[in-house]
Amino acid sequence: MPExxxxxxxxxxxxxxxxxxxxxxxxxxxxxxxxxxVLGLRSRKARMASADLxxxxxxxxxxxxxxxxxxxxxxxxxxxxxxxxATRTGLEQSRRVLNAAAAAGVQRLVYVSSTATVAPNPEGLxxxxxxxxxxxxxxxxxxxxxxxxxxxxxxxxxEVRVACPSGCLGPGDLxxxxxxxxxxxxxxxxxxxxxxxxxxxxxxxxxxxLARLLLxxxxxxxxxxxxxxxxxxxxxxxxxxxxxVPEPSPxxxxxxxxxxxxxxxxxxxxxxxxxxxxxxxxxLVVHGQxxxxxxxEEQLGLRWTPLSQTLDALDAxxxxxxxxxxxxxxxPCSAPPTxxxxxxxxxx
Amino acid sequence: xxxxxxxxxxxxxxxxxxxxxxxxxxxQPWLTVVRGREEQAFSGAELHALAARWQAAIEGxxxxxxxxxxxxxxxxxxxxxxxxxxxxxxxxxxxxxxxASLSDPAEAMRxxxxxxxxxxxxxxxxxxxxxxxxxxxxxxxPASSPATxxxxxxxxxxxxxxxxxxSLGQPRGAVISHRAAxxxxxxxxxxxALGPVxxxxxxxxxxxxMGLVGALLCPxxxxxxxxxxxxxxxxxxxxxxxxRAAHIGATVAAAPDFGWKACARRARLxxxxxxxxxxxxxxxxxxxxxxxxxxxxxxxxxxxxxxxMRPSYGLAENTLGVALYEPRDPAPDLQHEGRLLPSxxxxxxxxxxxxxxxxxxxxxxxxxxSGYFRDPExxxxxxxxxxxxxxxxxxxxxxxxYISGRIKDLVIHNGVKFxxxxxxxxxxxxxxxxxxxxxxxxxxxxxAEELVVVVEVSGRxxxxxxxxxxxxxxxxLGLRPDQVLTVAPGALPRTTSGKVRRPAARALFGGQHx
Numbered sequence: 060m061p062e063x064x065x066x067x068x069x070x071x072x073x074x075x076x077x078x079x080x081x082x083x084x085x086x087x088x089x090x091x092x093x094x095x096x097v098l099g100l101r102s103r104k105a106r107m108a109s110a111d112l113x114x115x116x117x118x119x120x121x122x123x124x125x126x127x128x129x130x131x132x133x134x135x136x137x138x139x140x141x142x143x144x145a146t147r148t149g150l151e152q153s154r155r156v157l158n159a160a161a162a163a164g165v166q167r168l169v170y171v172s173s174t175a176t177v178a179p180n181p182e183g184l185x186x187x188x189x190x191x192x193x194x195x196x197x198x199x200x201x202x203x204x205x206x207x208x209x210x211x212x213x214x215x216x217x218e219v220r221v222a223c224p225s226g227c228l229g230p231g232d233l234x235x236x237x238x239x240x241x242x243x244x245x246x247x248x249x250x251x252x253x254x255x256x257x258x259x260x261x262x263x264x265x266x267x268x269l270a271r272l273l274l275x276x277x278x279x280x281x282x283x284x285x286x287x288x289x290x291x292x293x294x295x296x297x298x299x300x301x302x303x304v305p306e307p308s309p310x311x312x313x314x315x316x317x318x319x320x321x322x323x324x325x326x327x328x329x330x331x332x333x334x335x336x337x338x339x340x341x342x343l344v345v346h347g348q349x350x351x352x353x354x355x356e357e358q359l360g361l362r363w364t365p366l367s368q369t370l371d372a373l374d375a376x377x378x379x380x381x382x383x384x385x386x387x388x389x390x391p392c393s394a395p396p397t398x399x400x401x402x403x404x405x406x407x
Numbered sequence: 408x409x410x411x412x413x414x415x416x417x418x419x420x421x422x423x424x425x426x427x428x429x430x431x432x433x434x435q436p437w438l439t440v441v442r443g444r445e446e447q448a449f450s451g452a453e454l455h456a457l458a459a460r461w462q463a464a465i466e467g468x469x470x471x472x473x474x475x476x477x478x479x480x481x482x483x484x485x486x487x488x489x490x491x492x493x494x495x496x497x498x499x500x501x502x503x504x505x506x507a508s509l510s511d512p513a514e515a516m517r518x519x520x521x522x523x524x525x526x527x528x529x530x531x532x533x534x535x536x537x538x539x540x541x542x543x544x545x546x547x548x549p550a551s552s553p554a555t556x557x558x559x560x561x562x563x564x565x566x567x568x569x570x571x572x573x574s575l576g577q578p579r580g581a582v583i584s585h586r587a588a589x590x591x592x593x594x595x596x597x598x599x600a601l602g603p604v605x606x607x608x609x610x611x612x613x614x615x616x617m618g619l620v621g622a623l624l625c626p627x628x629x630x631x632x633x634x635x636x637x638x639x640x641x642x643x644x645x646x647x648x649x650x651r652a653a654h655i656g657a658t659v660a661a662a663p664d665f666g667w668k669a670c671a672r673r674a675r676l677x678x679x680x681x682x683x684x685x686x687x688x689x690x691x692x693x694x695x696x697x698x699x700x701x702x703x704x705x706x707x708x709x710x711x712x713x714x715x716m717r718p719s720y721g722l723a724e725n726t727l728g729v730a731l732y733e734p735r736d737p738a739p740d741l742q743h744e745g746r747l748l749p750s751x752x753x754x755x756x757x758x759x760x761x762x763x764x765x766x767x768x769x770x771x772x773x774x775x776x777s778g779y780f781r782d783p784e785x786x787x788x789x790x791x792x793x794x795x796x797x798x799x800x801x802x803x804x805x806x807x808x809y810i811s812g813r814i815k816d817l818v819i820h821n822g823v824k825f826x827x828x829x830x831x832x833x834x835x836x837x838x839x840x841x842x843x844x845x846x847x848x849x850x851x852x853x854x855a856e857e858l859v860v861v862v863e864v865s866g867r868x869x870x871x872x873x874x875x876x877x878x879x880x881x882x883x884l885g886l887r888p889d890q891v892l893t894v895a896p897g898a899l900p901r902t903t904s905g906k907v908r909r910p911a912a913r914a915l916f917g918g919q920h921x
Contacts, residue, residue, distance in 0.1 A: 081603050083429075085435065271429075360428035362425065364419075
């Protein structure tokens with residue numbers, strides 16, 4: 060029986076995809092780099108294979124005997140400060156994956172892109188038909204994701220399917236990516252944030268969607284995986300009572316958020332740490348748009364976990380890891396505290 | 408007194424058809440049909456495709472969503488695919504017992520006629536051999552090409568009608584909604600910690616609630632593979648079931664008490680390594696401590712873990728499971744009127760159980776039937792303000808449920824109440840009959856109720872059976888029956904699941920005098 064390989068299996072979404080594939084009876088190989096964190100894979104007793112996106116031979120070897128590859132390891136620049144290097148790295152690694160898959164005789168590859176590549180629909184919700192004709196100029200993240208996705212969509216040697224998950228929430232986000240603002244809010248840190256539309260989805264549903272996209276005999280070439288559309292500031296205000304913290308300060312303007320993120324990214328490089336507010340997040344929120352994932356529901360029978368249940372799962376996990384205070388340490392939700400006026404940063 | 412299981416988390420899917428769609432992505436074997444020494448494996452995708460072709464055939468035959476179709480097949484891929492295809496078409500399945508023998512198909516269908524009349528189906532999905540004897544439109548083959556997409560269903564829509572085994576009265580059709588079926592399956596799966604790494608094996612007939620929900624819907628919902636045998640193969644060769652379980656590394660199986668006892672007493676060959684087996688669900692009839700002990704004595708040396716045998720309680724009116732014994736929460740047997748009752752555990756997630764002052768067990772859960780099909784009177788009698796009156800007697804002790812019998816089955820002899828199961832167990836054992844080869848009946852006598860014990864005895868065991876049965880009843884229960892009747896094996900009227908049909912037996916034997 061041919062096997063499947065997951066590139067990026069040890070990551071947040073990769074582990075959920077692994078769980079979903081196992082639930083469908085697959086026992087995929089899990090690609091790993093020499094220095095990657097494989098705690099999640101070890102605890103799941105996953106079968107691992109060396110696979111480095113900077114080493115095409117290792118990719119061919121890892122893919123040998125596999126008919127399907129799920130690629131979640133696309134380059135994800137930590138900051139937007141060096142667009143040229145990030146773009147070169149992202150595109151070179153993508154070409155290596157494609158060439159290795161062709162050399163190893165892979166029949167189908169699912170590439171995990173981003174909803175950053177989905178263009179706005181002036182008439183309402185955007186769906187898979189809405190694409191930018193050329194790289195969007197919103198920032199590095201959007202432009203790089205567009206170029207990488209284009210490479211995969213243009214592949215002719217084997218079948219490629221592209222998944223575009225929106226902001227993923229759920230247990231296991233060790234780098235606290237999309238969840239970062241929620242975690243910061245829950246810790247009472249009043250996170251600075253822009254406002255805009257955020258499309259969100261439960262990471263476990265994305266895992267299911269990716270597994271089905273990889274295994275389905277027939278499926279769309281490009282598929283959005285997204286559950287709910289929200290305004291970010293409203294969302295943060297609505298979840299504050301859940302953590303017994305005051306509502307966040309008003310949102311930053313787009314210009315202020317971009318300036319703050321650029322500044323924060325520069326400082327994070329100097330101090331060798333993750334930026335508290337990344338340009339990628341700011342661009343995604345500021346240029347965010349409401350999405351429709353009806354195609355995924357119709358074609359793959361996917362159903363989306365309601366946000367409240369996703370947050371319950373995220374909270375339980377984050378509390379277990381002490382990323383947020385345990386419920387008993389928090390005041391009851393019935394009377395959420397208000398933020399003192401002096402601590403609010405007013406938008407310009 | 409009332410006990411409750413933990414809350415049932417929100418259902419991860421909305422309907423059975425969603426679970427059916429999910430299995431279609433599985434390219435590994437999901438269903439392996441074992442016929443004697445032959446086997447045939449179907450991947451989830453293959454079975455889904457087959458179900459989609461059955462759906463096309465069913466829709467082509469004119470079935471509209473919400474209409475009923477009888478599912479009448481042997482225990483194999485046809486049953487599973489036709490059932491799943493019917494659900495995809497939005498139909499309501501009425502599983503009926505496939506005849507044990509097809510030597511006289513006309514007679515076999517005649518016996519099913521009362522159920523067919525009661526179910527009033529639009530279609531009968533069955534084999535080409537039986538179809539000519541069905542006086543209704545039938546579908547015997549899947550279409551050549553699949554239907555696309557499943558009909559939308561709501562949680563409250565009926566998914567299937569489970570005719571109760573009818574051991575105590577006229578069979579009634581418990582209408583099970585999609586939500587009830589999912590709730591029950593989810594609840595049972597949580598209690599057993601089922602998951603994709605499990606491996607199921609079953610010989611239970613799929614038309615029976617334990618087979619349909621325990622053996623088919625659990626693997627469907629939790630995505631683990633199932634080896635499906637035919638009941639007749641098991642009854643002839645319990646060894647094969649155990650060998651197969653060892654061979655595939657089965658982790659979960661369900662059966663009534665008599666099935667486990669048959670394994671313990673009749674399996675002759677060493678089965679192989681049973682150490683992966685972690686759930687052996689024992690339910691659908693009273694659980695005997697002796698069965699648990701005999702099974703453990705026989706198969707403990709082969710790695711079967713004592714904690715795997717899980718007494719349970721359930722009934723078709725609650726889709727299936729109500730309570731399940733949890734070995735991490737051990738409970739002693741309960742002394743009750745001179746016998747030992749094993750605990751059937753505490754309620755499953757989302758299930759509440761209470762015992763009313765008369766001792767009747769009542770159940771409330773999201774898995775309750777919507778009612779009996781076209782029987783508002785019986786439905787009103789069974790469902791009381793959201794609670795199901797089970798007709799079973801029980802006790803709650805230290806948070807655990809114990810089943811002591813059926814309300815209508817009590818045999819009162821010389822002022823002492825006996826549960827017929829106990830009398831039958833002793834009588835069958837003494838007569839050398841199978842565990843379900845005896846029936847104890849009370850009949851009105853000139854002064855008081857009289858006890859008649861009817862045992863099935865083959866020629867070679869018949870000598871002195873009257874003396875042996877009487878002696879054993881006196882020795883073990885202190886009970887002197889008024890009459891012991893012997894009949895040939897197979898003479899007792901039985902339900903499709905093999906239980907003795909008491910009203911019919913009473914009609915046959917209750918009035919006879921030696």
